[in-house]
Amino acid sequence: MMKLFVLAMVFMVPVVVSAQGSGSIEPPPRTSPNESANREDNFVVTRSETGTIVGLKEGILTIKTKKDKEISVALANSTTFRIGKNKIDSDELAEGMFEPGKQVKITYRPFSDRKSRVDKVAVEVRFNDEKDKQKPVISG
Amino acid sequence: MSESVEKSTEKTEESSFSRLLPLTGLAGLLISSEVVYLALLQLDAINGWQPVLTFWIEMAALFVFYFLAAVLVARCESIKKFALWLIIFGAVLFRVTLLPAGIPFEYSPSEKLEAVRSDVLGKEVAYDRFLLFDNDVWRYVWDGHVTANGVNPYRYAPTDPHLDVFGGESVEFDETDEFDELSDEASSNAAGESRNEATDGLDIWRDIRDNVNHADVTTIYPPLAQFVFWLAHAIAPGSIFVMKAFLVLCELIGILFLALTLRRLGLAVTSVILYAWNPLMIKVFAGSGHADAILVAAICAAVYFIVCGWKSIGAAAFGLAILAKLSPVILVPFVVRRVGWRRSLIVPGVVLIGYLPFIDAGQNLFSGFLKFAREWQFNAGPFALIRWLSEFVTDDSASMARMICGVLIFAIVAFLAWRDDLSDGYFVSSSAIALGAAIILSPTVMPWYLSWVLPLAVMARQFVWVYFTAIVLAAFHIMIDLNEYAYVLWLEYSLFFALVGLGHRFARR
Numbered sequence: 166m167m168k169l170f171v172l173a174m175v176f177m178v179p180v181v182v183s184a185q186g187s188g189s190i191e192p193p194p195r196t197s198p199n200e201s202a203n204r205e206d207n208f209v210v211t212r213s214e215t216g217t218i219v220g221l222k223e224g225i226l227t228i229k230t231k232k233d234k235e236i237s238v239a240l241a242n243s244t245t246f247r248i249g250k251n252k253i254d255s256d257e258l259a260e261g262m263f264e265p266g267k268q269v270k271i272t273y274r275p276f277s278d279r280k281s282r283v284d285k286v287a288v289e290v291r292f293n294d295e296k297d298k299q300k301p302v303i304s305g
Numbered sequence: 306m307s308e309s310v311e312k313s314t315e316k317t318e319e320s321s322f323s324r325l326l327p328l329t330g331l332a333g334l335l336i337s338s339e340v341v342y343l344a345l346l347q348l349d350a351i352n353g354w355q356p357v358l359t360f361w362i363e364m365a366a367l368f369v370f371y372f373l374a375a376v377l378v379a380r381c382e383s384i385k386k387f388a389l390w391l392i393i394f395g396a397v398l399f400r401v402t403l404l405p406a407g408i409p410f411e412y413s414p415s416e417k418l419e420a421v422r423s424d425v426l427g428k429e430v431a432y433d434r435f436l437l438f439d440n441d442v443w444r445y446v447w448d449g450h451v452t453a454n455g456v457n458p459y460r461y462a463p464t465d466p467h468l469d470v471f472g473g474e475s476v477e478f479d480e481t482d483e484f485d486e487l488s489d490e491a492s493s494n495a496a497g498e499s500r501n502e503a504t505d506g507l508d509i510w511r512d513i514r515d516n517v518n519h520a521d522v523t524t525i526y527p528p529l530a531q532f533v534f535w536l537a538h539a540i541a542p543g544s545i546f547v548m549k550a551f552l553v554l555c556e557l558i559g560i561l562f563l564a565l566t567l568r569r570l571g572l573a574v575t576s577v578i579l580y581a582w583n584p585l586m587i588k589v590f591a592g593s594g595h596a597d598a599i600l601v602a603a604i605c606a607a608v609y610f611i612v613c614g615w616k617s618i619g620a621a622a623f624g625l626a627i628l629a630k631l632s633p634v635i636l637v638p639f640v641v642r643r644v645g646w647r648r649s650l651i652v653p654g655v656v657l658i659g660y661l662p663f664i665d666a667g668q669n670l671f672s673g674f675l676k677f678a679r680e681w682q683f684n685a686g687p688f689a690l691i692r693w694l695s696e697f698v699t700d701d702s703a704s705m706a707r708m709i710c711g712v713l714i715f716a717i718v719a720f721l722a723w724r725d726d727l728s729d730g731y732f733v734s735s736s737a738i739a740l741g742a743a744i745i746l747s748p749t750v751m752p753w754y755l756s757w758v759l760p761l762a763v764m765a766r767q768f769v770w771v772y773f774t775a776i777v778l779a780a781f782h783i784m785i786d787l788n789e790y791a792y793v794l795w796l797e798y799s800l801f802f803a804l805v806g807l808g809h810r811f812a813r814r
Contacts, residue, residue: 207519
């Protein structure tokens with residue numbers, strides 16, 4: 166009897182898993198237009214850095230972080246851009262926005278086995294909101 | 306005379322040797338585990354084959370040391386007293402070691418220390434968004450922040466514009482201010498000149514808000530969890546380190562109650578090692594900071610008080626367990642029969658008192674939870690089979706599968722309750738089976754859900770759950786390329802059900 170039980174359980178499992186398919190995760194639908202791009206997928210590991218723009222060359226944005234570390238990220242078609250919390254279309258981007266010295270926050274996806282010029286692809290580039298500048302500086 | 310003295314000296318030497326050897330072995334396993342935990346801190350936990358494979362190898366090594374240590378402790382009666390101290394020391398050491406997990410892996414130890422300092426002081430967001438592949442902890446920090454500012458976390462999702470000011474965003478105030486819906490304290494924070502007040506004077510909340518996952522869904526964490534989030538915020542606003550430390554503290558309280566319960570049940574206290582050194586538990590709480598640690602403390606306390614016969618306190622602790630996570634609600638039939646009908650009223654009383662401060666959220670009180678229950682599916686086993694079969698009879702296979710699994714869980718609990726002999730052994734055993742079944746039949750089997758059942762499994766000697774804590778690590782394969790692969794799930798659930806069958810076979814023998 167016990168053997169039958171074990172066999173039944175083990176035979177059941179392939180049926181169970183064949184029913185899964187791949188990518189059967191069902192994240193909730195995005196409902197808020199303000200939702201940040203780095204939540205596209207809850208399993209995509211992203212990192213963020215805030216710093217000043219060093220330059221933009223051939224689609225690669227380089228920034229210098231507060232700790233004087235330079236980080237280069239590739240801008241992709243999927244990269245979203247924001248001014249403050251508001252999303253902007255890529256055709257609204259002006260050259261002046263990428264001027265060296267301007268402050269940005271980049272959220273990027275690091276790749277461990279990417280064999281290209283950069284191992285980080287920008288998920289989101291967030292420019293400072295002009296309104297923020299008029300506010301008093303807050304620091305810890 | 307001299308012969309007998311010689312014999313006795315030999316015996317003493319033999320006995321100290323027989324003690325020393327297993328103790329040295331246990332200490333060696335402790336040191337080996339610690340080395341691997343330190344290596345885990347250096348893991349660049351990002352998507353891809355290499356990081357996930359490295360993670361699996363390190364966790365596999367930890368599980369090997371863990372199982373060896375458990376066998377050593379179980380087999381050597383002579384070292385039990387000393388072993389307990391080593392177990393406690395290891396449990397604390399491993400957890401403290403993993404608290405900085407999530408701070409950029411490339412930092413040197415001194416840079417990590419500095420990053421922890423900045424995190425605790427709220428100077429910067431020092432942790433990466435993902436802490437060993439998980440990122441739920443940001444929601445706790447955010448919930449603690451809005452609660453401390455007088456906002457009901459069940460009312461607004463983190464992305465809600467009402468909360469912009471608490472996220473350090475620029476907000477323009479006018480007479481038709483949207484904040485008049487918020488509580489008085491929140492309004493004054495938001496509408497005053499001060500974004501400064503609403504952000505505790507810290508420039509970290511925008512980043513923290515950005516890091517929250519499913520930020521368009523209101524919080525799903527019940528009031529006791531919210532209380533712990535608020536408490537951690539009161540000590541160090543925005544600190545991931547302090548939040549994790551609080552959760553680890555809850556877990557350690559749970560371990561203490563587990564050890565006390567083992568003693569009460571007449572079992573070896575040293576078998577607490579099965580929980581205290583479990584690498585999955587250490588990873589998910591100290592490493593990734595999951596809130597289920599609060600449930601571990603509450604459920605272990607409830608079980609201890611109930612088996613001690615302190616029924617009212619037991620009922621209150623059980624109410625707290627439901628306030629930590631809703632899942633223990635399925636254990637109500639076992640608790641009610643033990644504490645009696647009158648005392649069992651304490652349970653809904655405690656739950657009601659817990660929810661009372663948040664009642665103004667109205668229908669939003671459970672909207673996050675219901676959304677989660679309706680829409681999530683991850684690492685599912687039997688649920689997926691039932692769903693697949695349901696596709697032949699209905700278009701809404703997910704709802705059908707949820708209903709069938711719900712009925713199955715109900716049937717299992719009803720069957721266990723019907724056979725209840727009111728003994729302590731049956732209580733822990735049936736509770737472990739009921740909670741375990743709820744996990745296995747769930748559409749979402751997150752690895753940290755096993756913390757609900759593991760303490761009970763240790764008390765009930767149901768080792769299949771201990772083994773499953775290792776097997777469930779397969780779920781992390783999704784971090785390779787964001788896909789769930791059938792063959793991995795096949796392996797995961799084949800092993801689990803085979804172990805269930807084998808367990809039954811051995812038990813009958």
